[in-house]
Amino acid sequence: MKAAMPIRSARPSLAGALMLMCLPAAADLPGGFRGLSLEEALVTLERRGVTIIYSSALVKPWMRVRTEPAATDAERVLAEILAPFGLQARPGPGGVIAIVRGRELRPLESPLKDSLVMATAAPAQSVVPLEEIVVAASQYELTHSLISPIASLSGTDIERLPDLGDDPLRAVARLPGAATNGLSARSHVRGGEAGETLVRFDGIRLYNPFHLKDFQTLFSAIDPRIVSSVDVYTGGFAARYGDRMSSVIDISSLEAPAPRYREINVSFFNTSALSSGQFAAERGEWVTSFRRSNLDLWYDALSDTPGAPAYSDAFGKVSYRLSDRLRVTAGTLYFADKISLTAEDQEERASAEYRDRYHWVRLDHQLSPQLNGATLIAHAQLDSDRTGWTDLEGVGRGRLVDQRSFAVDSVQSDWSWHATGRWLVQFGGEVRHARGAYDYQDEAEFELLVDSSGAPTEQARSRSFRVRPHRTDYSLYSTVRYGFSPELTTDIGVRWENQRADPRVGARYQIGDRTYVRASWGRVYQSQGIDELQVADGVTEFFRAQRADQASLGLEHQFASGIALRTELYNKRLNHLRPRYENLLNPLTLVPELRPDRIAIVPSRARARGVEVLLYRKDAGPLSWSLGYSWSNASEKLDGFDVRRSWDQRHAVSAVLDWSTEHWNASLGVVHRSGWPTTDVYLDDDEDVPILRTGARNARRAAAYRSVDVRVERKFAFRRSSLSTYLEVANLLNRANFCCTAYELDAEEGGLELERRNTVPRIPSLGFLLQF
């Protein structure tokens, strides 16, 4: 009788290992894995010719690819998508790849990987390439989106970008098609207004998720430490996204990366703490974080004027996997601002409090390998209270009291059904009930008037509104994706929202192994949100929904050298535009509504068109880079004339250089863009009331905007923890980039004094991150 001998399973043979290393060039894969279940991702790879064997013992329905693989070859894609679950691909006999439990692998998730891997001196096998700015090609297979996001950024990517305050939404400004004034964290995308961006967090729609909301929205309210990834769509987005015309920022929250993980982060801008863990044999997990701004401390110490711009935010979630088919998550987000600011000359003062709370329960269903979905029940409560006064000699004086409160309850469900290997159907819907209250008072006296369409014409005004809107919105959508052939995939969808139909179509065609052509056309309606009534500008009625029709044609190519190219042409037409309000000269005031240069812009329609080119190289050693260029033209029809939109930037170049080693990371960001349009003004004091006459609107341009930003980080690994220290400098060269023009009348000589205001000067920031 033979001795009892354990039989080892499918050892990798030399031939098998070679086979795994040398998967054919045809296995170069486009992106689109993120968001798929692990099983769907494996099926996708199988369709690309990789023979895979696995079982439900290790590959569970709840396992989901959270981060887009950086690699493009099947071997590394497999390694990346399996590693977070402690699995690995092992070559077997007959050219088969078996999905087996990894012995050395430890579950690692962004953004902690660097430090934990370093701290535990894990073997090279366990090191998974970090997520990165993957400007992924559109999906070849029937994955979750035919039109891929222009960028997928992980929490680590966001931190490494040398941006002010490690801001996940500010990072969007570095992408082609985005335009920002260099101060605000909000971006204009492809010629649209800043408010045309849909921001979702774990599927929950966020309403104006910024700190310092009425003060240039300097920072977003999302702590980058709680971000797992950010997907940015600038056009051709799927039918599941609606109600915002220009872009979608889809944020996924961090998942507990280890049974127990904590971190403390202190920088010039913020102090934050994060704690997370797993329980019930990894069936459950939790993440909590709290962040507070340090700006109030610095402001106290450095400013002569009284004030305190304080803000904080918190996040918490608990997730539990009831079975392989159902996972329940309860989450909460809390943003709070308490701001008190006084202008240097004591001529303006404003204080505001904002409290935004989001609570939700999310059910992730996996009814079968083909059918999965998520159902969300959410409640949002947005309260704000703002007061301000201004007394600027020769210009005007006034006061403002503004209270707002909104509650939004919503139920939404999104489903994905892989009907066959060629068909994918996505469908879902949402019901949203919103109610709000605006209490507003405004008194203003102007000593100066502006001769421009939409400007105040009376010297004095007194307003007092109480508006109590409420409404119920609903939407249904369905997208059918069909793969006519391995080369051609089409996407036809429609979104039915508040009795309006938004059709979306897209197609993707593969030419050769490394080139893809994409085309899309879509119509998107954007209703005026219940929190978007321009009460402060005297508007008490909601306008009808705005409409955008966007067509785009793109080409993607992966060079053999590892460099990738993505280029896209777009043409966007905007109709039914509602009035917007801008300060013609100086928006950098504490109470912009009380200024006489506040004008209503009432375009009948607008158009944006452009070309975007992005060249990048990742995963080619310690050095990664990207170079983007965009040419654009954004104009609107005003009083029968085509006028540049205020954020029209003809040329924009953005480059990022990133160098990473085990202990060091350094990144350099450069932005150069055309200056934004400006309008000439001159004083006419022949009238009883001084009048600012204006030249042709937006006929001139400010000087070009340039900024060089750097970030250097050093990591120290200890036995059970790691410490990173980093130095960031925004606007390293301290270039005086034009922002706007402050104005006042000379009290003695009566002339108009114009003073140039710039965006951010050089701002250094030192920070420490302790992970344990």
Place this chain on the structure above:
Amino acid sequence: MNPARDALGELVRVVGRRRAPPREHYEQVLAAATHAWHRKLRSRRRRRWLLAAAAALMTAVVGVATFLQWMPRKAVVATAVVLRGNVAIRTADEDPWQPLQPGLPVTAGAHLRTGTEGGIALTLNDGTAVRVKEQSELTLEAARSLRLDTGTLYVDSGPRPEQRAVRIETDVGTVRDIGTIFEIRATPESLRIRVREGRVELDAPRTPERLQTRAGQQLDFDLEGTIRRSAIASSDSAWRWAEALATPPETEGRPLLQFLVWVARETGRRLQFQEPALEAQAREVVLHGQTRDLAPLQALDLMLSTTDFEYILPSDEVIVIRRRGE
């Protein structure tokens, strides 16, 4: 008198007789009407011809189909599922030998021949697995009737009623299975029967009665009537050649337990679980993907590597499944 009729008559009288149209107008209208009439006639004739042609075509199609249906055809009796090395086929005695392609149907009366390193696995119409070793030659006479001229044959007929038994003729005698797994090796002068499972009967002219061979037995018989019996274990290495030609079961979406049962049957071992709960777990685990061209134990290695199970072979008789690492 009816005043209405009177008014109508008055009107007709006032209007007077209708004037005849000019001659050229009349000719034009007549020509147009005649042309339309001719066109309609042509169209009607064309339609009749089309209908007739369609009817003829349909009749022809139905006739050909009926003819083909009634034509005598050789029945398909088996399908070749695994091929190794040289395997040749000829459908009739007068036909030349041709290479056999995997997946092709094999008709009644076909002759098969395996080369020096050849081997073939067939599936008969009733699901019976037949594997042919190298240097063998046989004829598939009917659905459940084979003739082994020379060489070695392995048959797994599974548990089935006796009346559906497979019959194998050799020069020495006729072998009939009774729900079993067995192997026969035939030469013009001798016959060897090895039974792995179940029972086999041999009907030979030189024996007064049918000879039965049971599981674990080997029977050697020759034209002289010599009978020699010996023992052979179901997991003996002598069965390896047949295992190498085994066709893995469909595993995509199937329970692991089903695969384990197949491995146990193919290797002639009993399947045991270290704990009873493991059997239930093996029933729950669903496999994805397909193993190809692997012997059963190789396939088991591969499949179990994708689970938390492993196996041991504590003896020649059993495969024990246990949790990995225990």
